[in-house]
Amino acid sequence: MIARAIKNVCLWPKLDSLGGPTSFQRRLMAGLRAQGVEVHHNPEDPDCQVILLIGGTRYLDVLWRARRRGIRILQRLDGMNWLHRRRFMGLRYALRAEYANLNLAFIRRFLADGVIYQSQFARTWWQRVYGGGERWQQVIYNGVDLATFAPYGMHERPADRWRVMVVEGHLRGGSALGLENAIHFVRALQAQETRPVELWIAGDVPEAERAQVTSLAQDVSLTWTGVVSAQRIAYLDRSAHLLFSAELHPACPNAVIEALACGLPVVGFDTGALAEIVVPSTGRVVPYGADPWRLQPPRVEPLVTASREILAGWEAFSRGARQRAEAAFGLEMMTTRYLEAFQAILE
Structure with missing residues (x-):
């Protein structure tokens, strides 16, 4: 089989908050564009080949339509919500946390063509709780810009403490x-x-x-x-x-x-x-x-x-x-x- 060139990728949903998923999305977008790949946040793009779903989404209909159009869906998963089961943080928080877990698990089982886990630990956790059976799966660790995050550069590391x-x-x-x-x-x-x-x-x-x-x-x-x-x-x-x-x-x-x-x-x-x-x-x-x-x-x-x-x-x-x-x-x-x-x- 002749390999198809990767030309158009959707990173979805668009993230603009504080934390790891947003940092990951921005870094991967920069990396893919440096490789000449068109990257966007529109899953309805007619030229889209792959949707990389970062976590989950409540808009399952968008994923269903993408599958019918032949677009592949790759889901990126980290861990699950679990702290609310050990420390009370409010009923609303607990319900949202449980819904998020079920949403992620449903997409993983029924909509994703493949799953990328952030670590061996994350993969083992998901497979222990929800079973295996992914269509395709792999572990890919996060990466950073080694020029931005480097030991050389300005610092104020104290010598007396x-x-x-x-x-x-x-x-x-x-x-x-x-x-x-x-x-x-x-x-x-x-x-x-x-x-x-x-x-x-x-x-x-x-x-x-x-x-x-x-x-x-x-x-x-x-x-x-x-x-x-x-x-x-x-x-x-x-x-x-x-x-x-x-x-x-x-x-x-x-x-x-x-x-x-x-x-x-x-x-x-x-x-x-x-x-x-x-x-x-x-x-x-x-x-x-x-x-x-x-x-x-x-x-x-x-x-x-x-x-x-x-x-x-x-x-x-x-x-x-x-x-x-x-x-x-x-x-x-x-x-x-x-x-x-x-x-x-x-x-």
């Missing part, structure tokens, strides 16, 4: 538990270090959660940066010594990949896909020490021990982080993998 960074798009509701873990971790690290330790948090954190964490961190040096641009995140990553991955069960955390690209070693607990991304030369992933699915508090002592090892050999870990990003998480590599996926479901 250790700086721990937390970067997340949104931290609210049950997700705020990650910030509490960060406070406990930094406090325990400070207890064993002669050099002062400070915590910087970047991202969208509602005022109520921010006040709660600030109250908990009375004896911890804490700085809130708020929501920042991609260029600012790179600057902040270069200005830190460690990134603490605060999210529980991340499917493929962009903040971790961005940190590695900036040469910032990463530490965190072994939940989600973190152990797939952070290898021994780039940081440390340690056992949680409890049940994260039940939002139980972790054991921070192993994390402190691992972090002190990284800080003692920081330059080597920083080089390892950048090398890992160059080998596995470049934007060009991600774009090539997606082009291959589009080609596979067209054959």
